[in-house]
Amino acid sequence: MDIHTLTRELHTKNDSKIVLLVGDGLGGLPQQPGGRTELETAATPNLDRLTLQGVLGSSIPVFPGISPGSGPGHLGLFGYDPVKYLIGRGALEATGIGFELKEGDVAIRANFCTLDAQGSISDRRAGRIPTEESAPLAIKLREISIPGIEVFVEPVKEHRFVIVLRGEGLEDDVDDTDPQATGVPPLTPAGNDSGSEKTAQACRDFLKQAGELLKDQPKANFCTLRGIAAKPSLPSYEEVYGLKAAAIAVYPMYKGLARLVGMDVVGEAQTLDDQMDVLRENWQKYDFFFIHFKYTDSTGEDGDFEAKTKRTEELDACVPRIMELGPDVFICTGDHSTPAMLASHSWHPVPTLLWAKNCRTDPCEVFGEAECLRGGLGQFEAKYLMSLALANAGRMNKFGA
């Protein structure tokens, strides 16, 4: 059962405002048994104050034991079943660099590689060519022209770049060309149905011309294609929730994910303080605001417990600027946990705070992982957060009579 089946039918509109503040990778782990997590160590007086009136819980991003990437992590928070709505690797890569995919586009994650004289791959990553060498090569590939198809090539980092094919009737059931081995030639793209064969033909054209353009390069004399994926087709926030939604993010990946569900990306914020300015400027124009804060995740990924704690305090400090606008529903959570102790995304449930007038508060006193265990939201799948937000905003009719 897709919760959207119900929200589509039951949502209603009013003047309420909902704010979803996402501390990326918010959940953590203590440094030793019996210790406190990053969030529990951080001084978060503003979130604690809201905890007294709000309701806590632990969000399970996908399923117990599953550590999600940014794509499924955010789709879950946005209320889209992350197992049903998969974003292909190429589409996620394009989204992550801020490329605005259009309906029907096919995105490809490409890797520069090195071919030997026999045409076999001698290095699958072109000697991990540095970005300053690879980016001009990716840009050179923009010379490639395929009849009837618009081709975009965007540098990424080191050996990686992105190709987007735009044209009529392109499908994405085309296998990777990277054989995942050296000493063998790259595979030839082949489509598994007629629309995909059209894409495969374009890929073959691309590779042929790329081979020509790169043939004199010492390292990056060819490329492989991976994760060939159409723009995912996601119903919009307007469609499934009746919400006019704005995304206030700094990094392209999160702007891109928000765009995929039909949010408007507003402002040009570079800092959390900028994001608060953008929120204030757009307050009257939208029903729902997704505010993304990256640094609770990046410090976690760095394995820096202290830095993550500080960044969590920074997140807390922005809360009064949100609350002074008078939202009806305020939610603070993460898309997954990123414990500094693991220096990676993890499967641990994510501390979640929902504040609203009629949320039915619980005995929780501070915002932290242990306290969330006795919260009124219990443990819940992230995909149900939006129906809770809508209900608390008075935006859901009764189901059945």
Add this chain to the structure above:
Amino acid sequence: MDIHTLTRELHTKNDSKIVLLVGDGLGGLPQQPGGRTELETAATPNLDRLTLQGVLGSSIPVFPGISPGSGPGHLGLFGYDPVKYLIGRGALEATGIGFELKEGDVAIRANFCTLDAQGSISDRRAGRIPTEESAPLAIKLREISIPGIEVFVEPVKEHRFVIVLRGEGLEDDVDDTDPQATGVPPLTPAGNDSGSEKTAQACRDFLKQAGELLKDQPKANFCTLRGIAAKPSLPSYEEVYGLKAAAIAVYPMYKGLARLVGMDVVGEAQTLDDQMDVLRENWQKYDFFFIHFKYTDSTGEDGDFEAKTKRTEELDACVPRIMELGPDVFICTGDHSTPAMLASHSWHPVPTLLWAKNCRTDPCEVFGEAECLRGGLGQFEAKYLMSLALANAGRMNKFGA
């Protein structure tokens, strides 16, 4: 996954007795943050005593954020996935007035309306005609005769009445005839398949004769048809649980819902005390007893916190009369929350108490929403309550070897 797939296969029979005491709309909200809900305010010494030996939890009627009507609320409690088993509007309306639908019946919610001289609707509710005027008109429509089809017409309230068509091969895929607008004529019933076309033909015959019978009425000179729906096909309690089940309810809606899952409606109780008498009289004849108490919901709907609290105490007071009969499993819960503060059904989880010899008790001391948060049943979807009841009654075999 339908839990019935497992209960069908695993259930076994014994002499145990299960009582499900439903305080309709039992869950509530405090009057101010930090306050107590209706249930927490009420003195419930009997339920509290059982709490010490029992296990508490919070039942989610459908999904987080979804506020169910009585239909999905009770189907969930009865263990029927409320999203899978939908009761069409007409069938629910017929059920609600105590009409006993038979397999193959098609029920229709009809509204008296006013047509102008051109045959366009000038009032969709016939000037909200009072019941004392509309009921005789509904009864007059019993003169309508359709070859091969038995027609039942039942007055409801004001402009509303119910039509039931009984005949061979009637399907219910027929659109509403109410155009949801005035200044336009009613729509003509059309079936979307051959069985539904047969129903649509009967509807057209009905409307033609109704037009004749009503033509001289000043207000209610025609009617529209809505929510055309067959009796929902639900597997019985005997089939999915192996239980001979009795329903002891005062209001027709809950008797009707119980009949839909194959319970016998027993007694003619008008009060909770009557219901206890009926329970005692039928104790030896059934395995399972559904006892419905309406007033925790109706006082909640009225927004009367104090009255709901009192009604909750009334519910508690009947518990000794149940326990003296020696049930093996006793459950007290609601079909949804109806906080007086919202004066409506809500999405909040419903406090649930399960008492049985081997229930594995928890540290909970009193029956209330906050205490349920630390209960041993955790937060669970209502549809799993029946498998828990069966297990605690020793009525479930092991799954797999």
